[in-house]
Amino acid sequence: MIAKVGSSGSSRLTRFAAATLVALVVTLLFQALFTKAFSARAQESENPLGSNPKVIAEGASQFRINCAFCHGLSAHGGARGPDLTRGVWNHGGSDADIFRTITQGVPGTLMPANDLATAETWEIIMYLRSLSAGSAKGISGDRKAGAEIFFGSGNCSGCHMVNGKGGRVGPDLSRVGAARSPDFLGKKLRDPNQTLAASLTDPNREWPLEYEAVTVVTTDNVTVAGVLRNEDSFSIQLMDLSEGLHSYWKRDLLKVTHQHRTVMPAFGEDILDDLQLRNLVAYLDSLRPRPEEARQ
């Protein structure tokens, strides 16, 4: 059929064919490039390793070396990093989210970017998945009732702020659910000094001082009790229980006493029964970064 077409038509057709060919080549090229780019992305969102005992064991080994320092040997969380065994993921729970969290870190938190090979990262993810398999445990308490305790009968808000409401003597708890496990929070409420020890033994004080109680006596015999904010060999900074800030040269003080305990009171069963504790922990556990913060 083509052979029967006149010469001018033939030339037109050739041009058409050439244009088609160019378009096709360009499309293929684009596709090739796109596929390549896409597969590079896929590497970071699709797990190339299966979940088998060898992968999980290698992941456990990588976890010990790279993650256990903050998240604990068994991934149940430490004084710095959250519990990773609950199936609750603060910064997104898809494979791609966890991959990103591990390799890029989480700005504004202590979670650093980690320089791991792609395979090592996937091994860690598969290890963590094996720990939390099928769990995704919820919290049994009533968070609304917990909030009422926090701002009401428990007077937690006398010292702690949540999203701009509350006191200043203790740490801001607006994101505490993302940083601490329910187990840690429950223990902290019952016995606040039990977890203080972990932070006091840190050689470099890389995580916040856990609000240690100190008392100083000035040369004119005035005693000021409060919460330690900072200290070096020659000076000390503290906040008194009325939220007043003080800074002294130690040479101007008669005495500096470290109480080796936090100013936080213990909430025993006589103050908070088990149900109230569960409710309060459920409320604290719900205090997490807003979704748009978490995705940063």
Place this chain on the structure above:
Amino acid sequence: MKALRFLLGLVLVVAAAHATRAQVTYEQILQAAQHPQDWVTYSGDYSGKRFSPLTRINTTNVSHLFPAWTYQLGLLGKFETTPLEIGGILYFTGPDDHGYAVDARTGRAIWRYERSLPARIPICCGRVNRGFAVLGDRLFMATLDAHVVALDMKTGNVLWDVEAADYRVGYVFTVAPLVVKDKVIVGISGGEYGIRGFIDAYDANSGGRAWRFNTVPGPNEPGNDTWKGDSWTRGGAPAWVTGSFDPELNLLYWGIGNPSPSDDTSERGGDNLYSNSVVALDPDTGALKWHYQFTPGDSHDWDATEVPVLVDMEVNHLPRKLLLQANRNGFMYVLDRTNGEFLSAKAFVHQTWAKEIGADGRPVVLPGSAPTESGTVVCPGAFGATNWMSPSYSPQANLLYVVSREQCDLFTAAPQELHPGHPYVGSTYFKPVGEPSWGALRALDPLTGKLKWEYKFDSTSWAGALSTAGGLVFSGDMEGSMIAFDARLGKVLWHFQTGASIFTAPISFEVDNKQYVVVASGDSLFAFSLSQ
């Protein structure tokens, strides 16, 4: 015309008289202790004493010390440098292999050097550098991508640049080189990456490699049988802190780091020579003359890289040439540096791993101190009783000053496969709950190790020490204080808040009859002097 030439000649002569000298001969480094106006090598002189004979700043006036200037790098990362000072100019390195020449009087920069480094370098503990070495009109720098580089002192221009090893599999340099005769001597870092450690010497003129001493012996070399199977190929034993040198004995002393993997011994067995040892090498050939191993078959990351301090004194009424080392394992050792003979060792921190160091020089290890899968609490911790921060010895006070760390760790061990370029440590360590940690500057009797005085820090310090003939010791702490102590009594005579943790030791020098003490803190170099 003649008159003009005469005038021009006169101008040149006058200009030369005012220009700063920018030449350092080997003889000047040998004589450094007799010419304390300059600071020409890492520890001040070859003996590793970090002692300045200068006296203008002393116990009577140090309370008037104030910052003459600061120089801010504007860089992140730990600033671990020991600057060199030559003829009124300071030469120092910063994080990420930056280099600087700064006028010591004014703090104004003459030139800056910035190495173009790969984005990813496998490195355990920060992209740091501890300083330059100098010979002639050249500065030498060992880089994070495992090169050795010579820079022109007047411009910072690169004169030569040679590759020592492949950084991609964990070989990096953080060390300040040591120049001995016409050679630039460097030790590798990478004990966390299953490297095979070495000490290299390069010709200062050409950059050609003169010799290499492998810190892990290969097959058919003595000591290879202290490694199980092929574990020697990834045995670690880095050499990342500058050594000392005795010109009379012609011996170079260098501390060697931990075997890899640091916590798990199951694959490597044995003593693992020459990890955790001091080696005495012939600086001309790199030949091993003797070695002494402080911690055989180490499983606690206790590198023996601390600066060896060379002193001559009487032991039992006999003059001896000694080598002192306050070791990361918690003991202060006295060795005969002519032959490596062990003389004595005494603990200078709380330690729980050895009953004692036996008369044969081997530790009598206590049961239950080896790391296990679930963990064993051992003191000192993985960062050690002391670390890279320099000790100092004052001949005037006859005391050895050691920045000491009272800290324990829960050590865990587990076998691990080596993936080149990735950490190879065989598990990890934790802060044990309920074990307080703190630091102290300790003044020890150099022969008995007996504590003469101590100053306690709120936390474990990473700053080194400098002693001076002004009767002073300078050190710093994690809270940012730079502190001057009475060298004999330990009393605080002066302190200054620098605003950031200090990760290095100070130096001292004199320009225009004015003595300075200089230390790096945060991202800044601080120069202190008296006001007049």
